[in-house]
Amino acid sequence: MNDDAQILIARLLTHQTLRRDDKMVKRALSDEQFRIEVDKRLLESGLKLLDNVYADHVTIALHRNVEPKIFGAKDIWQNNNFGLTRDGVALLVVLWAQIILPKRERQETHVTVDDDQTDMFEKDAPIPRAEDTSIGISYTALLSDFGDKLGKKTRMDMNLGVLAKLGFIERRGDVILEGPLLDLMMDTDVLKERIINGALAEVFKRAPLAAAPRRAPAEAEAANDPVVETPAADEAASDTPN
Numbered sequence: 001m002n003d004d005a006q007i008l009i010a011r012l013l014t015h016q017t018l019r020r021d022d023k024m025v026k027r028a029l030s031d032e033q034f035r036i037e038v039d040k041r042l043l044e045s046g047l048k049l050l051d052n053v054y055a056d057h058v059t060i061a062l063h064r065n066v067e068p069k070i071f072g073a074k075d076i077w078q079n080n081n082f083g084l085t086r087d088g089v090a091l092l093v094v095l096w097a098q099i100i101l102p103k104r105e106r107q108e109t110h111v112t113v114d115d116d117q118t119d120m121f122e123k124d125a126p127i128p129r130a131e132d133t134s135i136g137i138s139y140t141a142l143l144s145d146f147g148d149k150l151g152k153k154t155r156m157d158m159n160l161g162v163l164a165k166l167g168f169i170e171r172r173g174d175v176i177l178e179g180p181l182l183d184l185m186m187d188t189d190v191l192k193e194r195i196i197n198g199a200l201a202e203v204f205k206r207a208p209l210a211a212a213p214r215r216a217p218a219e220a221e222a223a224n225d226p227v228v229e230t231p232a233a234d235e236a237a238s239d240t241p242n
Contacts, residue, residue, distance in 0.1 A: 004034065005041050008028060008038060009060070012058070012059065012060045013060065017181065018059075042060060048063045052183065052184065054103070054104055054107055056130040061185070084159070087151040088163070092186075096182060099134065099136065099182065102135065106128070107127050107133050136172070136175040136178070140174055166181065167179045167180050
């Protein structure tokens with residue numbers, strides 16, 4: 001068991017994320033004793049396993065208790081998550097609001113991209129995978145609606161590139177899709193309240209910019225900084241422009 005825990009942690013450190021349907025990840029999510037061992041080994045290094053039933057991946061991040069010892073006073077690092085500038089953080093929040101919150105609603109009501117109706121057994125059915133419920137947004141529409149508030153095209157393109165490199169988003173032509181970390185590293189409980197009742201309330205209430213299924217062919221400033229988990233492996237963040 002100890003060797004398996006070691007291998008799982010090493011794989012997460014190496015690959016940053018693993019799919020929930022990975023054999024060892026499924027064991028960590030279903031085998032209580034194995035999960036206890038994994039959590040214990042991670043905690044000894046100041047780390048924790050991040051997962052939620054709405055995401056298709058899991059990852060590891062720094063435990064909140066060690067963040068001040070790593071980064072210093074909270075107000076120093078909170079405003080510079082992942083080395084993103086303020087317009088980059090605002091873009092991240094807008095993308096999260098436009099992609100993740102609607103996806104959560106579809107998952108909770110058991111509606112997939114290919115199905116606009118729920119069935120009579122929906123309460124007994126498992127939550128649909130993110131892959132089947134996540135919908136992308138149009139880059140063209142995003143630029144039209146938010147370009148002036150998020151640094152115009154050059155800055156927005158740069159920040160989108162950074163977010164893609166960090167694993168928050170994926171880009172397929174004109175479509176911006178959920179990346180493996182977008183629904184893992186953001187604190188949904190805190191952000192949802194801020195967005196629905198805060199600065200992005202009007203953005204969230206209106207219709208999506210332009211939707212496209214996640215399985216598409218391969219062809220403003222936020223009122224509060226998002227609560228973002230700090231990844232254990234931060235090589236990508238260290239390359240992010242300040």
